[in-house]
Amino acid sequence: MRSNAYNGGMISGKEGFKMNYASSEEMAKKWGIKKRQVQALLANGRIPGAVKYGRFWMIPCGAEKPADLRLHRGLPEKPAPPSFPSHDMRATQDVFTEISGAAAVGEPSLYSIGGLSYLQGDFEVAKQCYRKAGNDNEAQLRLASIAVAAAVSTGDYAFYLEIENHLKGIIKETGDERVQALSELALAAACMCVLLPGMAPEWLKNGDFLRLPEETRAEAAYMRTRYFQSVGDYPSMLAVAQTALPFCTYSQEIFHPGVYLKLMCAVAYLSKGRMEEAEKWLLDAMRGSLKLGLITPFAELLPMLGGLVEELLKREYPQYFDAVVAQWENTFSHWIIFRNRFTQDNIVVILSRREYQMAMLFAQGFSMKEIAGRFHISLSRQKAIMNEIYGKLLINNRKELLKLLPVYPKNSTF
Numbered sequence: 191m192r193s194n195a196y197n198g199g200m201i202s203g204k205e206g207f208k209m210n211y212a213s214s215e216e217m218a219k220k221w222g223i224k225k226r227q228v229q230a231l232l233a234n235g236r237i238p239g240a241v242k243y244g245r246f247w248m249i250p251c252g253a254e255k256p257a258d259l260r261l262h263r264g265l266p267e268k269p270a271p272p273s274f275p276s277h278d279m280r281a282t283q284d285v286f287t288e289i290s291g292a293a294a295v296g297e298p299s300l301y302s303i304g305g306l307s308y309l310q311g312d313f314e315v316a317k318q319c320y321r322k323a324g325n326d327n328e329a330q331l332r333l334a335s336i337a338v339a340a341a342v343s344t345g346d347y348a349f350y351l352e353i354e355n356h357l358k359g360i361i362k363e364t365g366d367e368r369v370q371a372l373s374e375l376a377l378a379a380a381c382m383c384v385l386l387p388g389m390a391p392e393w394l395k396n397g398d399f400l401r402l403p404e405e406t407r408a409e410a411a412y413m414r415t416r417y418f419q420s421v422g423d424y425p426s427m428l429a430v431a432q433t434a435l436p437f438c439t440y441s442q443e444i445f446h447p448g449v450y451l452k453l454m455c456a457v458a459y460l461s462k463g464r465m466e467e468a469e470k471w472l473l474d475a476m477r478g479s480l481k482l483g484l485i486t487p488f489a490e491l492l493p494m495l496g497g498l499v500e501e502l503l504k505r506e507y508p509q510y511f512d513a514v515v516a517q518w519e520n521t522f523s524h525w526i527i528f529r530n531r532f533t534q535d536n537i538v539v540i541l542s543r544r545e546y547q548m549a550m551l552f553a554q555g556f557s558m559k560e561i562a563g564r565f566h567i568s569l570s571r572q573k574a575i576m577n578e579i580y581g582k583l584l585i586n587n588r589k590e591l592l593k594l595l596p597v598y599p600k601n602s603t604f
Contacts, residue, residue, distance in 0.1 A: 212251050221255040231256055238492075238500065238515050250497030301332045309484040311517050313340040317349060331360075331369065334376030335409065342383040343486075345524030347531045350380065371401035375410055382413050384529040385584065387420035389539055397430070408438045412447045415454040419494070428458035449475045449484065453491045460495060468495070472502055480510045489517035533583055534594045545579050552576060552588060553595045 214232065218225040231237050232247050236256045240249045304319030320337035323329035334353055341350035357373040364370060374391045381389040393399075394414055399407045411434035418427035431451040438448035456471035472495065479487065492499045492514065503511040538546055544565070551561045562572035585591055 212249050214247050214249065217249050217253070223255075238518065240493075248496075250500070252497050252501065300326075300329055301336075304333050304336050308336050308340055309479075309486050310482075311486050311489070311513075313343045316340040317344075317346070320353070330356075331372045331376070332406070334373070335379045338376055338379040339383060342380065342528045343521045343524060345527040347528055350528070350532075354380070367401045368403065372403070372406065375402065375406065375413070378413055380532065382416040382420070384525075384532050385420050386533070386536070386540055386582075387417045388582070389536065390417050408434050408447045408451070411437075412450045412454070415451065419454065419457060424458045424461045427454060431455045431458070449479050449487050450491075453487055453495075456498070457491065457494050460498065465498075468498060469502065472498060473506065476502065476507060480507050485510060485514050485517055488514045489521065492518045529584075530593065537583070537594055540582055541579060545575065545582075548572070548575060549579050549591060550595060553591050 212220070214228045215225050218228045221228070228237075228249075229247070232240055232249075237249055237253055240247055240253070300319045300323050304316045307313070307315035307319065316336050317340045320330060320333045320340075323333050334357060337353055338350060341347070341353065354377065357377055360373045361370050371393070375394070378390050378394050381387065387395075390413075393401065394410065395417060397411075397414055399410050402410055411430055415427045415431045418424070418430065431454045435448060435451050435455075438451065452471050452475040456468045456475070459465075459467035459471065476488070479485075488499050488503075499514065500511070503514060533540065541549060548561055548565070551564070552558070556564075558572050558576065559569055562569045565572070567575075580586060580591075583591070583594060585594070
């Protein structure tokens with residue numbers, strides 16, 4: 191069944207809104223404006239940390255009322271977020287040395303440069319590293335997950351299709367299970383990024399990482415925590431994250447999943463209402479990352495942590511607040527664009543055959559009662575199935591459903 195509430199990615203039930211979030215109506219009263227004005231601010235992405243899940247908007251209780259833009263015309267633009275080290279070889283070596291406590295040996299690999307660039311929010315450099323590795327199949331496979339995440343963050347669906355086609359060709363042509371697993375891991379990154387856990391490979395759901403190279407298993411463990419988070423299994427998510435963390439040792443190749451696993455621990459504790467533990471894990475992640483400009487993990491998981499990221503940034507690391515929030519604001523609209531395209535292309539995989547047939551009929555204008563009659567089920571069951579379809583697609587109404595389906599006239603066959 192579909193959950194109808196969300197606690198920074200994980201609360202359920204009415205209690206969650208009391209704990210971390212408020213509804214549009216509650217925030218309208220708090221700010222002294224009309225509910226439709228709050229809804230307009232949400233639609234325009236002007237309330238940082240607000241998350242839409244199913245039919246509900248969840249707004250962090252501590253969110254400040256956005257300024258009325260009509261009163262600020264002619265004011266200077268918001269200052270640019272602080273800049274971070276460039277991604278040349280020396281900068282990468284310096285960051286590695288500070289992270290690991292040991293001097294880097296030789297020039298950093300493309301994987302190191304791509305990973306560091308992604309973590310610092312320079313997604314174009316991360317994409318370029320994937321392309322530069324074109325003649326090195328091993329390097330390109332390792333970079334594929336980073337490149338997929340960069341494509342999502344920039345809304346570059348054409349680039350993602352380029353990666354997807356390449357990886358699917360490898361899976362089809364090679365008999366090497368290790369290479370196949372690496373390719374599937376990169377494709378799974380897209381499913382996890384856009385919250386479609388049903389498309390993840392079975393070996394990832396089950397935690398069977400033996401086919402993967404040892405150095406990639408911590409990354410796979412993080413993706414598995416995202417799978418559990420997407421299906422609402424937070425105890426399993428926490429167990430996987432805490433089990434994998436001791437194996438996250440630093441190496442010459444910088445794309446350390448440890449910071450993400452710490453953030454998932456924070457997410458899990460927040461889901462239980464254990465704020466002290468959530469804060470501890472989040473601060474631990476910030477302590478070793480922000481001084482190096484590694485802002486992407488915090489921007490990516492900002493909505494899941496229900497205002498806690500912003501609170502701790504303001505209190506402990508105010509110099510990075512603008513950078514993290516600005517990155518989230520810049521990438522969220524790209525995420526929406528990418529997710530809609532990805533869902534549209536994979537809708538027959540996301541939905542069962544019967545669900546797809548029902549969705550098509552509903553999009554064509556058939557009533558719930560008419561569809562229930564066609565499938566010989568009760569009206570209440572039909573409504574429940576449509577809610578499940580909306581939940582799988584993360585949409586709210588027929589209008590949004592139409593955007594994801596081919597258009598057929600009513601009474602046509604398909």
